[in-house]
Amino acid sequence: MVGDLPVLELDGEIDIASVPRLSDAINRLINDERGRSIAVDLDGVIALDDTGLGIIIGAAGRARQHGGDLIVVASAQHLIQRLSLTRFDQAVRVVTSLGAAT
Numbered sequence: 001m002v003g004d005l006p007v008l009e010l011d012g013e014i015d016i017a018s019v020p021r022l023s024d025a026i027n028r029l030i031n032d033e034r035g036r037s038i039a040v041d042l043d044g045v046i047a048l049d050d051t052g053l054g055i056i057i058g059a060a061g062r063a064r065q066h067g068g069d070l071i072v073v074a075s076a077q078h079l080i081q082r083l084s085l086t087r088f089d090q091a092v093r094v095v096t097s098l099g100a101a102t
Contacts, residue, residue, distance in 0.1 A: 011044030014052035026059040035067040042074040071101045
């Protein structure tokens with residue numbers, strides 16, 4: 001939690017091998033915080049493949065269906081570029097700090 005904002009902090013590589021754990025963690029947070037905004041902090045992530053992006057986009061849709069929102073935090077330049085090049089940032093709100101998410 002940062003203030004009143006529930007935060008899921010991720011680290012390492014988000015790829016086909018790790019997406020089941022990612023999906024479980026995000027879905028649990030959405031269900032526990034139904035109707036609220038949540039943040040997914042990618043600052044510890046060194047690699048993020050398309051499968052991981054898809055899981056996060058799907059989770060953002062579920063959060064919205066339940067009256068909340070999902071905000072992605074990414075300050076590393078390689079992540080910001082990836083989120084921009086894939087147009088992920090047009091589907092999901094991306095901020096560069098947790099402070100900006102609150």
